[in-house]
Structures are given as structure tokens and as C-alpha cells.
Amino acid sequence: MTQVEALSSKVENKVSPDFVRISAASSMALRMQSGRFSRDFKFGGINILLNYENGCLSDCGYCGLARTRPGDYEEKSFIRVEWPLVDTDYFVDRMVEHEDKLTRLCISMVTHGRAHKDTYDITKKIVEKVDTPLSLLIAPPVLNREKLQSYFDLGVDMIGVGLDAVTEELFYKHRTNVPNGSLKWSNYWDIINLSREIWGPWKVNIHTVVGLGETDKDLIDIFYKLYGNQIFPYLFSFNPEPDSRMGDWDQPEITRWRRIQLIKHLIEHHDLKRENIGFDDIGRIVSLKAPNIELDNIIEAFNEESPFKTDGCPDVEGEVGCTRPYGSYRPTENFRDFPFTPEQNDLVQIREEMKLEEILQK
Amino acid sequence: MEKIDKYEINQNYYYDADSHFWVDLNGSEARIGMSPLVQETSGSFVAVVFDGLDTEVKRGQSFGNIEAEKHVGPLNAPVSGVVTEINEKVQENPRLINTDPYGEGWLVKLKLTNKDEEIPKLIFGDDDIVSWFKSELKKFEDKGWIAQ
Numbered sequence: 001m002t003q004v005e006a007l008s009s010k011v012e013n014k015v016s017p018d019f020v021r022i023s024a025a026s027s028m029a030l031r032m033q034s035g036r037f038s039r040d041f042k043f044g045g046i047n048i049l050l051n052y053e054n055g056c057l058s059d060c061g062y063c064g065l066a067r068t069r070p071g072d073y074e075e076k077s078f079i080r081v082e083w084p085l086v087d088t089d090y091f092v093d094r095m096v097e098h099e100d101k102l103t104r105l106c107i108s109m110v111t112h113g114r115a116h117k118d119t120y121d122i123t124k125k126i127v128e129k130v131d132t133p134l135s136l137l138i139a140p141p142v143l144n145r146e147k148l149q150s151y152f153d154l155g156v157d158m159i160g161v162g163l164d165a166v167t168e169e170l171f172y173k174h175r176t177n178v179p180n181g182s183l184k185w186s187n188y189w190d191i192i193n194l195s196r197e198i199w200g201p202w203k204v205n206i207h208t209v210v211g212l213g214e215t216d217k218d219l220i221d222i223f224y225k226l227y228g229n230q231i232f233p234y235l236f237s238f239n240p241e242p243d244s245r246m247g248d249w250d251q252p253e254i255t256r257w258r259r260i261q262l263i264k265h266l267i268e269h270h271d272l273k274r275e276n277i278g279f280d281d282i283g284r285i286v287s288l289k290a291p292n293i294e295l296d297n298i299i300e301a302f303n304e305e306s307p308f309k310t311d312g313c314p315d316v317e318g319e320v321g322c323t324r325p326y327g328s329y330r331p332t333e334n335f336r337d338f339p340f341t342p343e344q345n346d347l348v349q350i351r352e353e354m355k356l357e358e359i360l361q362k
Numbered sequence: 363m364e365k366i367d368k369y370e371i372n373q374n375y376y377y378d379a380d381s382h383f384w385v386d387l388n389g390s391e392a393r394i395g396m397s398p399l400v401q402e403t404s405g406s407f408v409a410v411v412f413d414g415l416d417t418e419v420k421r422g423q424s425f426g427n428i429e430a431e432k433h434v435g436p437l438n439a440p441v442s443g444v445v446t447e448i449n450e451k452v453q454e455n456p457r458l459i460n461t462d463p464y465g466e467g468w469l470v471k472l473k474l475t476n477k478d479e480e481i482p483k484l485i486f487g488d489d490d491i492v493s494w495f496k497s498e499l500k501k502f503e504d505k506g507w508i509a510q
Contacts (some may be wrong), residue, residue, distance in 0.1 A: 033509050035430070038435065066476070331429055
């Protein structure tokens with residue numbers, strides 16, 4: 001099979017497990033598609049998406065793959081970019097060929113009756129040939145303990161759950177009480193807890209999206225809850241998908257986003273106590289005390305510890321391996337999360353955006 | 363047209379080595395577009411913004427910006443001139459630059475302001491164009507920007 005035959009945007013019965021979609025950045029990393037990033041950095045986080053003719057059966061208001069978003073499934077973008085359709089065997093061979101630069105692999109399930117079996121089969125094909133650590137971003141409605149255990153037994157080392165909306169009310173608003181929605185908050189948490197039980201501490205991550213209508217307090221509450229259970233919250237900045245039901249919503253305001261990034265980092269790495277974060281009546285962060293924490297050193301960290309890098313599953317060295325460049329912002333916009341360590345110019349920009357002096361208290 | 367690797371190169375045009383733009387010279391006017399190599403390695407274009415009609419630009423200065431899925435960059439003029447026409451079709455459908463870089467994907471027309479000095483700085487002629495393009499192709503391949 002030639003590269004051109006392997007890379008197609010048309011479905012024509014090319015469905016999982018024999019075919020998968022991969023992110024544009026992944027196809028560039030595997031040299032299946034020409035391209036480059038605006039900034040020069042190494043990239044090896046491969047994102048894989050299951051593919052079906054009728055697509056994802058969920059209908060989340062912010063998602064490019066939502067059932068009621070206009071257009072055929074094959075024409076829909078996901079995270080604003082096209083995801084080329086590739087032959088699974090050819091794609092696995094490509095990963096073998098380029099494994100020296102791969103850092104993390106992740107298969108994203110969609111809500112579909114075949115999703116479990118196909119995820120299992122694709123995972124098996126990958127782990128038989130590729131040693132790069134593999135995560136699954138799972139679809140709770142199609143899973144149970146036995147199915148989760150089967151992924152663990154295959155060697156999947158991390159599990160992600162796209163909770164996205166951090167309160168039950170917002171979950172229902174954007175994902176349940178919608179034209180073709182039927183997702184259940186309780187089901188998501190059952191699967192999160194089962195995953196935590198099977199995989200153990202710090203092997204499960206929950207995607208939390210900033211900008212779906214939640215308050216700062218809602219976010220901080222869920223961070224503490226998850227850290228208390230030794231589960232990672234991964235942070236995402238809402239980025240409107242054109243023509244989705246939330247396509248005309250704004251991105252979260254940049255000052256808010258930067259403060260949330262910093263405070264989440266302080267909780268995770270510096271044991272910031274809940275009582276040191278102050279909120280107003282509508283749940284906005286209005287004060288931060290960081291006793292015994294060298295904030296300047298943390299903000300200006302030129303290493304893996306930067307609070308402003310992308311949240312993602314690690315590579316074999318423990319550094320972020322899934323960096324999703326331009327996933328939460330367009331190339332014309334400032335980086336919201338950095339797929340590399342921010343440089344001095346970036347830090348100047350970050351400080352201006354964060355306006356930390358407005359909330360920092362001695 | 364000369365085919366080098368998978369790229370069709372129009373040898374009737376002038377090329378700027380820095381911007382990789384082609385220049386279709388017609389008297390004191392020129393039509394400007396992007397070489398097949400740089401359009402492909404920029405990725406699928408999603409937006410193009412021009413500074414506007416009657417804008418005067420110097421060689422090497424920006425007359426607009428282009429955005430692809432994972433890349434953004436300035437459109438730097440290969441020659442000095444005043445923008446006399448903008449291709450509205452590529453503003454509506456930037457992917458035309460990817461699909462037809464020499465045809466419907468052209469960018470702007472310029473009335474040249476420093477033709478005599480600048481045109482000789484561009485690459486022109488069958489042998490020079492082929493030699494330059496092959497060397498650029500190798501550079502882009504070494505950087506990992508081209509599909510294998």
C-alpha cells in the first residue's frame with residue numbers, strides 16, 4: 001500500500017478496527033503528511049481516533065464529532081483540524097519505523113457499540129509491535145470492569161476519561177439534556193473509580209475543560225477531589241468548534257486561564273492548601289496566598305516543571321509525552337498550553353496575561 | 363513544467379529563494395504565488411489575510427499572513443511593489459493555494475517599484491530553477507517536513 005492510499009479523508013466503509021483516524025500532527029510526525037509547526041520543537045505524541053460511518057453516538061455541545069453538528073461524519077473536524085483516515089496495519093508499521101521519536105500513544109474511543117472490541121483489537125496490534133507507552137481515552141458508556149481489566153492486561157499504562165464538564169449540572173447541560181444525548185454523570189464516575197481501582201494511583205487522568213460555564217471554585221473543588229484520590233486532572237482550554245452548538249461561545253478569558261494553570265500546578269506540586277485560595281460570591285478567584293512557595297522560580301521554570309506546559313500522559317522519562325500542539329488555540333493565537341518549555345519571551349507574555357499581582361496576598 | 367520528484371515546477375516564472383514565492387513577470391507588473399514545496403510543507407491552509415489594496419511593500423516585507431492547521435507565518439514580498447489586485451478566491455477558500463498553487467491559488471498582483479534592481483536577484487532559467495529546487499527539496503526532507 002502506498003502512502004497516498006493509506007491516507008484518505010473518505011470513509012467508504014473504511015471503519016475501525018481496520019482503519020483509524022490520526023491527528024494532523026501525528027501524521028506529520030510519522031511523515032505520512034507533509035507539514036511543520038510554527039515554532040520548532042520535537043513532537044512524538046500520537047493521537048488515534050476510532051472511525052465509524054455513523055460516527056460518535058454522543059452529542060456533546062462543544063465537540064466537533066457531535067451527532068447533530070452539521071455535515072457528514074467523514075467531513076467533520078475534531079479539535080478544529082482534519083483527522084486523516086489511515087489503514088491500521090500500515091499506520092502501526094509507520095510507528096515501528098519512527099519509534100525512536102515517539103513519546104506517547106493514545107487511542108480515543110468514541111461512544112459506539114463496537115468501540116470496546118475495536119479498541120481492544122487495535123491496542124493488541126499496537127502493543128505487539130510498538131513499545132512506546134500507550135494510553136486510552138475511554139468512552140464510559142460502553143465499558144465495565146471486565147472490559148477495563150482487559151485493557152490493563154494488554155499493557156495499557158494510563159487511562160483518561162473526558163469528563164470535560166466539571167459539575168453535574170454542566171455535564172447534563174452540555175452532554176445529557178441535548179438533542180441526542182444520554183450520557184450519565186454517575187456512569188462516568190463509576191468508570192473513573194473502577195479505573196482508579198484497576199490501574200492504581202496516578203495512572204488515571206480526568207480531562208477538565210475550562211470555559212464550559214463553570215466557576216473557578218468548581219474547578220478548584222474538582223482538582224482537590226481528584227488529587228485526594230491520586231487521580232490527575234488534565235487541563236484543557238475550551239476552543240469553539242465551528243458549527244457546533246457552542247461554536248459561538250468565547251474561549252475562557254486568558255487571565256483566568258493562566259491563573260487556573262498556576263494554581264492547579266501549585267496544588268499538584270507544592271501542596272497549596274485550599275484555605276489559601278479566596279473566592280468571591282460568584283466563585284471567582286480573588287486572592288491567593290502562597291506561603292513558603294517561591295512563585296517566581298515556579299513561573300520562570302525552564303524545565304519540565306513549568307505550570308504552563310500541556311497537561312498530558314508522560315513518556316518513558318516521565319516528561320509530558322502527549323503535547324497536542326495547537327489543540328486549544330489557533331496557530332495565530334498565543335499558546336494556551338505549551339508543547340515545549342516556554343522561553344523567556346513566552347514568560348514575559350504569560351506574566352502580562354496572568355496579572356498575578358491583582359490576586360497575590362502576602 | 364518540469365517534474366522534480368512529485369512536484370510540478372513552472373520554469374517560466376522567477377523564484378525568490380527566501381520566501382519560496384514565484385513571480386510571474388508581465389512588464390512592470392507581477393503576479394505572486396507560493397511554490398508547491400512551501401505550500402505543501404505549510405500544511406492545509408485555513409486562513410489568509412492581506413494587508414489590503416494599494417499597500418506598498420518592500421522586498422522581504424510582509425503583505426499579509428497565512429494560517430495553516432499547525433503553522434502560521436507572514437507573506438513576505440519577493441519583490442517591492444504596490445498591491446494592485448488581491449485574489450479574493452483564496453481569501454474565501456485558502457485551500458486553493460494547496461490544490462492549485464500556480465493557478466487559482468495565486469495571491470496578489472504587484473506594480474513593481476524596484477524592478478531593475480530586484481528581478482536579477484531572483485532565480486530564473488531552467489537549469490538554475492531545477493538546481494535550486496532540488497537543493498531546497500533536500501533541505502526540507504532533512505528537516506522532516508516532507509511525507510515519505
